[in-house]
Amino acid sequence: NAGVTQTPKFQVLKTGQSMTLQCAQDMNHNSMYWYRQDPGMGLRLIYYSASEGTTDKGEVPNGYNVSRLNKREFSLRLESAAPSQTSVYFCASSQYIDQPQHFGDGTRLSIL
Amino acid sequence: GENVEQHPSTLSVQEGDSAVIKCTYSDSASNYFPWYKQELGKRPQLIIDIRSNVGEKKDQRIAVTLNKTAKHFSLHITETQPEDSAVYFCAASPEAAGNKLTFGGGTRVLVKP
Numbered sequence: 001n002a003g004v005t006q007t008p009k010f011q012v013l014k015t016g017q018s019m020t021l022q023c024a025q026d027m028n029h030n031s032m033y034w035y036r037q038d039p040g041m042g043l044r045l046i047y048y049s050a051s052e053g054t055t056d057k058g059e060v061p062n063g064y065n066v067s068r069l070n071k072r073e074f075s076l077r078l079e080s081a082a083p084s085q086t087s088v089y090f091c092a093s094s095q096y097i098d099q100p101q102h103f104g105d106g107t108r109l110s111i112l
Numbered sequence: 113g114e115n116v117e118q119h120p121s122t123l124s125v126q127e128g129d130s131a132v133i134k135c136t137y138s139d140s141a142s143n144y145f146p147w148y149k150q151e152l153g154k155r156p157q158l159i160i161d162i163r164s165n166v167g168e169k170k171d172q173r174i175a176v177t178l179n180k181t182a183k184h185f186s187l188h189i190t191e192t193q194p195e196d197s198a199v200y201f202c203a204a205s206p207e208a209a210g211n212k213l214t215f216g217g218g219t220r221v222l223v224k225p
Contacts, residue, residue, distance in 0.1 A: 033212075042201060042217045043156070050210070090155060098144045098211040103155040 002026050004104035006091050012110045013081045021076040021107050023091030031094045032074035033058075033101065034066060036087040043090065049074055050097050081111045114139045114206035118216030126224050131189040131196070133219045138183065139206030145178060145185045146213070148201045156201060160187070192223045 007022045025032065033048040035058075045058030047066040055066050063085060065077045074093075078085060088108050092101040118135045125131045135145075146161035162169045162176045162185065169176050173192075178185040185204075189196055199220050203213040 031212075043215045045212070048212060050212070056210075098205040098213075100146055100158050100161060101213060103157070105155050 004091055004093055004102050006089075006104035006107050008107060009105065010108045012112065013078075014112055015082060017081050017111075019078050019081060019109075021078075021089055021091075021109075022073070023075065023104060024073045025091075025093040025102070026072065027093060027095075027102065028071070029093035029095050029102075030071070031097050031099075032068065033092045033094075034064075034074070034076045035090045035092065036060065036085075037090060037106075038087050046076065046089075083111050085109065086111045114142075114204070114209045114214045116202060116204050116214050116216045118202050118219055120219060121217065122220045122222070124222045124224060125192050127192060127194060129192055131187075131192055131221055131223075133187045133200055133202070133221075134184060135186070135202035135204070135216050136182075136184040137204040137206065137214075139204070139208050140180070140183060141207035142204040143207075143211070144205040144213075145176070146203050147174075147176060147187050148203070150199045150201065150218075152198075159200075189221075192221075194223050194225055197221055197223045 004025045030051045034046040035043040049055045049068040052071045088106045091104045094101045143164040148156040149159045150156040175188045199218045202216040205211045
């Protein structure tokens with residue numbers, strides 16, 4: 001029973017490089033989310049997908065793109081990484097938009 | 113937009129004492145209020161939640177109370193233990209935000225032995 005699986009767990013990038021963070025859930029959830037959490041801070045929503053085939057911007061979408069590949073998978077792409085995007089990225093999923101969210105273990109991303 | 117404010121930002125309690133964290137929200141149409149616990153270096157995990165048609169919910173040493181009129185909800189932890197030390201986040205699901213969760217800023221709880 002994996003729940004929400006994120007890959008990779010750690011990554012170091014150079015400024016300007018691109019990268020895709022992967023997220024998959026095995027709970028047959030309709031809604032999926034991407035958050036970033038900076039040290040000592042709360043969770044800020046980057047993008048979300050209320051249901052398969054839809055994506056919407058959250059609080060801090062600039063510099064990111066997402067793809068809801070299918071019901072299970074929701075990826076986050078950094079096209080041109082910047083040091084300000086150094087953070088821990090969490091993917092989450094829920095049955096519907098106003099239901100409990102289940103989080104993955106996070107991806108720790110450092111951009112030099 | 114919807115705002116969820118959480119207080120205090122840090123809370124230090126003696127082992128065995130109670131801890132209370134309070135959150136306020138602005139959208140009266142919010143209908144779902146979960147609480148998450150995040151241990152250092154780990155993912156947030158749901159510990160308790162409440163819907164707007166219920167005023168209080170308990171699960172062993174933790175409880176959540178909701179005051180819809182005043183638009184605030186609180187987390188109560190009784191008989192605190194060192195393993196309760198973590199960051200706690202509240203959230204609300206405002207209708208104005210499409211009912212997706214909006215998180216508070218978090219409370220760092222330290223339980224001193």
